[in-house]
Amino acid sequence: MNFETLKPQIKAIVSNAPLDVDARLLQICQLLETRVDYYNWVGFYFKNGDRNELKLGPYVGAPTDHTIIPFGKGICGQVAVSNQNFVVPDVAAQDNYIACSITVKAEIVIPIFVNGENVGQIDIDSNTPDPFTEADERFLEFVCAEVAKIL
Incomplete structure (x- = not known):
């Protein structure tokens, strides 16, 4: 996947001011889920x-019961505390993993910072074992930086 081709589309969604923030976030989710095979x-x-x-917040994919996650619990909760990217090549190998679906094999979570504060994160599950590379991390950091502009 060439993430460079998605960057202008992310910027266009973020700058679409007539839409409210949640609608723009949902469009970003839809774009990523449809354009990246393993997302x-x-x-x-x-x-x-x-x-x-x-x-x-906004998401696309299978419904989840995990609408509230305490800090420290699961991958997302750990990122809320650590303020660091978390790439999980094999969720079965993680002790502190909250299973959403038996089909999920890997997960990547990237924090979103506004004025230096961790205000949220993008969370991506994959049904493909170990699909995430450094290119995914850098691209998702770009997505989070763009999203931070509208929060």
């Missing part, structure tokens, strides 16, 4: 007010 679930989680938990 099987794409969604955003955001800090839930003053609580030490994440709340599910």
Whole structure:
């Protein structure tokens, strides 16, 4: 996948001011899920007010029961605490993994920073074992930086 071809589309979605933020986030999810073969679930989680938990935002993919994730729990909850990218090549090998679907084999979570504060993250599940590369990380960091502009 050549992520460079998706960057202008991400910028166009972010700058589409007539749409509200959630509609733009959903469009980003739809673009990524349809254009990257191994992105099987794409969604955003955001800090839930003053609580030490994440709340599910716009997403595409199979429905999930994990609409609230406490800080520290699962991959997303760990990223909320660590402020670091987390790439999981094999979810079965992770002790602190919250299973969403038996078909998920790998996960990547990249934090979103606004004014230096971790306000949320993009979470991507893949049904393909170990699909994520450094190119995915750099591209998703770009996506998160773009998203931060509208939060």
